[in-house]
Amino acid sequence: MSENTEDLLQGPLHEWHVGRGAKMAEFGGWLMPLQYDGGGVVAEHTAVRTAVGLFDVSHLGKAAIRGEGALDFANRCLSNDLGRIAPGSAQYTLALTETGTVTDDLIAYLRSETELFLIPNAANTAAVVAALEAAREAEGSGVEIENLHRDFAVFAVQGPLANAVMEAVGLPQPADYMSFVDATVSLGGSEIALTVCRTGYTGELGYEVVPTWADSATVWEALAAAVEETGGRAAGLGARDTLRTEMGYALHGHELSTDITPVEAGVGWAVGWKKEAFWGKEALTAQKAAGAPRKSVGLLATGRGVPRADVAVLDAEGNEVGRTTSGTFSPTLGNGVALALVDPAVQLGQDLALDIRGRRLGVTVVKPPFVQVNVKG
CATH class of the missing domain: 3.30.70.1400 (Aminomethyltransferase beta-barrel domains)
Known part of the structure; x- marks a missing residue:
């Protein structure tokens, strides 16, 4: 997180997040919610996998x-x-x-x-x-x-109960994955134009809702109320990262960059x-x-420990065969997982190790996703 948050941009719902006890952090030059009071990343992650979560990704x-x-x-x-x-x-x-x-x-x-x-x-x-x-x-x-950039907000409704939330708010539900509709809906006594796309970054059934910046608070309040009534919760970008890592989804600055x-x-x-x-x-x-001189693979921890990004991946002889690009604890598996760029000779099922501050954490090479979910809903 930036030490000087005054230099960071704020989204249209900043005061809502702060009022809900959100821990705010820097994301791409913006001050956004990392997690909320009342459970934190694991609870928010679990809500998305088992019920529904609401993300502000404006x-x-x-x-x-x-x-x-x-x-x-x-x-x-x-x-x-x-x-x-x-x-x-x-x-x-x-x-x-x-x-x-x-x-x-x-x-x-x-x-x-x-x-x-x-x-x-x-x-x-x-x-x-x-x-x-x-x-x-x-x-x-x-x-x-x-x-x-600051003309529109983006909200993600993600989880097995996403349809119930959309129905409660009166929002359209595009039938096909990666399809979208432009619609006008009645919310808060106003007619609001927005776009709804059947997309997301969690692997679960979900939608991304794109209202104007000016209408964002009205749309968010309606979605947040429906999510809570459905048994879900607002989720910060910490859970979004653990969810996408479980699916093996690439994140720019990690699996994708001007060096990859x-x-x-x-x-x-x-x-x-x-x-x-x-x-x-x-x-x-x-x-x-x-x-290609490198390839991306999944790594599943075989010992106790949490993988992190940018640590060395070692073979049985201790030779460096790659580096992790992302690493986290998977709340769904109760286990450490990572993504890494490794030598093309590395094989699925191969036992490797991560050098985490001088301590070896055993890992096995696997093909993501690490968890099985209904990606397309």
Whole structure:
């Protein structure tokens, strides 16, 4: 957490979080809730796995690409193939550097051939927008690119009882995973326009609700009340991290970065390899053909201890064969888990060890996810 919180941006619900006893922490330059009084990370994590949780992730970026040729322009920039989806669908994709590493991973909402809405990570929004603007200038394209970071909030309703919450508030429930709807709903005596997408970062059935910044408090209050009535609770970003790690989901700054390619990170499925163009295609295609020097794996602790990020992964002879990118205690398993970038020769089922401040923690190489849940609801 930053020592000087005055320099951090605040979301639209800052006072609500503080009033509920939230422990606030820095996330991508924003002061956001890490956990709340009354249970902490484990209780909030468990609520999502067994009932429902509500996350404020309004620190996430928002941007738009609009105008004639917007779809084709975005498809020449971002890694995944937007031609695979239809309007009303969202797609996980990557903004790559020319060397094939990852500037950011983001969700692209395709509204039409002339309008896309993007949700990048908080700290990378400006970089993604700048890269799009540079590409527009280089092409001489007439598309409009707008940074909307503080125009919209983002709330995530996640867990097996997510549908009950959405029904109680009167929000739509898109039928298909990664589909979204734009809707107007009556809340607090007002007609509120918002977007609901069947996405999330926990592995559970869930939705991400995107209202305007101005309407965010009204929407959040309705969702929070419904979540509590359904037996769930508000959850901070600490639980969001343990939940995503259990699923083996990549997080920028850990499994993805400007030093790591999607091939190394195991997210090559988010690359439209047959497309004529995307940022970093030449370098990434060459790495894929030659074989990446590292690969991402899951590590399940076999001893007592909690794995951490950026510690050495050792083989039976004590040689370093990689480094962890994320590590945590899994509340669902009651065990330590980690993600790591390791030598390609490392095999599933192999016994390794982590060097945690000079102490060896035994781990076994596994294929994520670490827990089995109904990812698509």
